Amino acid sequence: MSTVLYLIGEAFTNLRRNILVVTGAVLAVFVSLTLAFGALVFNELVRVNTLQWQEGEHIIIFLKDEGGPAAHRALLEEIQGFEEVRRAWYLDKAGAYREFQEMFSNQPALVETMTAAELPASIRVELDDISSYQEVQFRLVGHQLLRRLSVFSEGIERLLSLTQVLNSIGIGLVAVLGAAAVVLIANTIRMAIYARREEIAIMKLVGAGNWFIRVPFILEGATVGLLGGGLAVAAVYVSHQLLARVPTDILLRFQVQSDFLLQRGVLILTFGVIAGFLGSSLGLRRFLRV
Amino acid sequence: MIRLENVAKVYDGGIVAVREIDMDVRRGEFVFLVGPSGSGKSTLIRMCLREEKATKGKIWVAGKEITKMTSWRVPYLRRTVGTVFQDFKLLPNKTVAENVAFALKVTGRPRSVVRSQVPQVLELVGLSAKADRYPRQLSGGEQQRVSLARAFVNRPPILLADEPTGNLDPATSVGIMRLLDRINRTGTTVMMATHDHAIVDAMRRRVVQLERGRVVRDQAGSGYESSADLVDL
Numbered sequence: 001m002s003t004v005l006y007l008i009g010e011a012f013t014n015l016r017r018n019i020l021v022v023t024g025a026v027l028a029v030f031v032s033l034t035l036a037f038g039a040l041v042f043n044e045l046v047r048v049n050t051l052q053w054q055e056g057e058h059i060i061i062f063l064k065d066e067g068g069p070a071a072h073r074a075l076l077e078e079i080q081g082f083e084e085v086r087r088a089w090y091l092d093k094a095g096a097y098r099e100f101q102e103m104f105s106n107q108p109a110l111v112e113t114m115t116a117a118e119l120p121a122s123i124r125v126e127l128d129d130i131s132s133y134q135e136v137q138f139r140l141v142g143h144q145l146l147r148r149l150s151v152f153s154e155g156i157e158r159l160l161s162l163t164q165v166l167n168s169i170g171i172g173l174v175a176v177l178g179a180a181a182v183v184l185i186a187n188t189i190r191m192a193i194y195a196r197r198e199e200i201a202i203m204k205l206v207g208a209g210n211w212f213i214r215v216p217f218i219l220e221g222a223t224v225g226l227l228g229g230g231l232a233v234a235a236v237y238v239s240h241q242l243l244a245r246v247p248t249d250i251l252l253r254f255q256v257q258s259d260f261l262l263q264r265g266v267l268i269l270t271f272g273v274i275a276g277f278l279g280s281s282l283g284l285r286r287f288l289r290v
Numbered sequence: 291m292i293r294l295e296n297v298a299k300v301y302d303g304g305i306v307a308v309r310e311i312d313m314d315v316r317r318g319e320f321v322f323l324v325g326p327s328g329s330g331k332s333t334l335i336r337m338c339l340r341e342e343k344a345t346k347g348k349i350w351v352a353g354k355e356i357t358k359m360t361s362w363r364v365p366y367l368r369r370t371v372g373t374v375f376q377d378f379k380l381l382p383n384k385t386v387a388e389n390v391a392f393a394l395k396v397t398g399r400p401r402s403v404v405r406s407q408v409p410q411v412l413e414l415v416g417l418s419a420k421a422d423r424y425p426r427q428l429s430g431g432e433q434q435r436v437s438l439a440r441a442f443v444n445r446p447p448i449l450l451a452d453e454p455t456g457n458l459d460p461a462t463s464v465g466i467m468r469l470l471d472r473i474n475r476t477g478t479t480v481m482m483a484t485h486d487h488a489i490v491d492a493m494r495r496r497v498v499q500l501e502r503g504r505v506v507r508d509q510a511g512s513g514y515e516s517s518a519d520l521v522d523l
Contacts, residue, residue: 002401017383202379205339206440207369208396210362 007212011219018192022224025188029228029272030235032181036174037236037268043170044256046162059125059136062147069121075145076123082139084132088125096121106244106255120147178271181228185279189221193287200287210288214281221280222273229272233265291317291448291479292338297347299333299503307333309503310347315481317447320474322490323483324514325500331483334500335452338481339371340364352447369397372441372449372478374470376456378433380425380440387412387421390439397444411439415469431462438469442478449473451482455489463489487514 015022061079063072072090079088091099097116104110127133133151140146193200203213244255292315299308308330315321323331336342337349344357352370359367373379380389387408394404412418415435425433434454441449451470455463467489474480484490490497491513499507499516507516 003395003398006395013383199381199383202381203392203396204365205341205368205373205379206393206396207365207367208392209365212365212396 003212007215008219010216011223014192014216014220015223021188021192022220025185025224026227026231028184028188029181029225029275030231032177032184033229033232033268033272034235036177036181036271037232037264038239039170039173039177040264040268041236041240041256041261043167044260045254046166048256057124058127058151059133060150061123061125061140062120062149063122063145064147065120067145071145072121072123075143079123079125079136079140082136084127084129084135086126086128088123090121090123092121093117093119106258178275181225181272182275182279182282185221185224185276186282187279188224188283189217189280190283192220193217193283197287204288213288214284217284218277218280221276221278221283223276225272225274225276225279226269227272229269232272233268237261237265291315291319291352292481293348293350294334295348295350297334297337297344297349299330299337299342300345306503308337308344311503311505313498313505313508315479317479318474318477320471320480320493320495321482322493322495322497322514323481323500324485324490324497325506327485328502329500330503331500332452333503335450335481335483338450339373340367365396369393369444370446370448372444372446374434374437374441374449374451374454376453378425378430378437378457380433380436382425385422385424386417386428386436386439389425389436390443393440393443407443411443414442414472415439429462430457431459431465434458434462434466435469438466438473442473445476446478448479448481451480451484453483453485455484455486460488467493490514 061075063075069092072092076088076090079085093116096119097114100114100119101111125136127136137149137151140149200213240254240256240261246254292313294311294313297308297311298306300306311330311334323334325331333342337344338351338356340356340359347357349356351367354367356364356367381392384392390408390411391404394407399407409418409421412421415438417432417435417439420428420432425436428436434457437454449470454470455466458466463486470480470482471493494511494513496510497507497512497514498505499509509516
């Protein structure tokens with residue numbers, strides 16, 4: 001037990017003594033992991049924002065309140081009769097409110113300020129061929145019940161392919177930046193070890209085993225990874241909170257589920273610690289040969 | 291306690307440091323290794339510590355054959371052998387007491403043992419008053435005494451010293467030799483490489499003289515230079 005406490009004490013003494021190098025390493029890990037975590041969040045934002053379009057809502061026709069549900073139903077039947085339309089369905093104010101509640105479940109204050117009466121009813125349209133969206137648009141222009149019409153045809157195509165590209169880039173970035181974090185920690189720890197190579201040689205001469213020498217360095221690396229990862233998680237969380245305050249409409253959201261942030265945050269922290277562990281283990285190898 | 295059997299060491303590039311040495315150091319003996327620079331004294335000590343591997347032959351230290359010893363067992367060997375070097379090899383960021391305690395901590399001794407042993411050994415080498423100083427705050431002689439305290443704190447059966455007085459003035463060297471003599475009188479086997487004629491002549495112990503990697507003289511109760519009763523090798 002006293003050996004364990006001694007080794008932990010050694011690690012923190014070394015961290016304090018090499019504060020400049022440690023700060024540099026923490027910042028390097030922070031930058032790498034912030035970018036990696038940012039890429040993960042960005043991917044999630046893209047996924048969340050394109051989800052409803054991918055499920056087949058190609059056009060949303062927001063309706064005026066005039067005429068009430070009866071007039072709305074009549075228009076629905078008319079639209080269902082369009083040859084370009086594969087499927088169309090009606091979402092009344094209550095349904096719109098449920099959808100709103102679901103989409104903004106993270107912002108109870110916003111949900112509370114909104115009532116079902118304030119939200120417009122809408123007709124959701126799925127097209128046979130998304131390129132025919134203009135025909136539907138043309139048929140509805142000037143209709144007395146039409147409040148606003150949102151079309152996602154080309155946007156969907158572009159966004160879907162963009163999503164795939166961004167996902168690939170994001171995964172690539174996460175991998176490259178994660179590897180960079182390991183290399184940065186390894187390099188920093190190696191510099192610290194190089195500066196203390198004579199000390200290590202003396203420890204070995206006195207009979208210190210490899211683990212006795214290694215543990216404080218590994219704890220140093222893990223602490224650097226934890227601090228860098230912690231800062232990265234904090235930075236992404238704060239940025240996300242700020243971004244979530246940007247006014248958006250129902251079609252564009254800058255907010256991901258808090259569960260996502262929590263899970264990925266823990267993942268980033270764990271990765272930081274593992275990167276520190278690996279980095280210091282790699283950095284030590286050549287100095288521990290008997 | 292230390293036995294070398296037909297030991298040779300050839301470094302990369304074919305540089306021969308030690309050639310076919312046979313030697314036996316008994317328990318409690320005090321042996322001087324003498325000879326000019328490059329004669330193989332330090333290599334011999336380094337091989338006994340497994341800092342270097344013998345190219346040929348076998349070496350036994352404290353009853354263990356170390357030439358084929360696995361790397362992970364080497365620390366255990368070193369804990370049974372105290373070491374003292376010309377450049378002291380103290381940990382610069384640790385105090386005198388911490389340097390001595392380090393040798394106990396690597397063996398996993400409990401804190402209570404460290405607390406009782408370290409002051410005793412520092413008392414023995416006359417450095418109790420400087421336990422909290424750092425090596426840079428000490429003179430060369432004091433640093434070497436810390437090094438001796440660290441080498442002895444585990445009560446090792448063997449102590450190897452490589453030019454321990456090489457950086458010290460004659461008066462300080464005498465103090466160090468007195469300490470080494472006291473340690474030897476506790477039963478610890480001491481093997482010391484040195485250039486210091488005065489010390490070897492004054493101590494009159496067993497002298498093993500090396501030249502170009504070979505033992506050219508092995509003489510009990512001798513001085514630095516060979517005398518009439520030279521053992522024929």
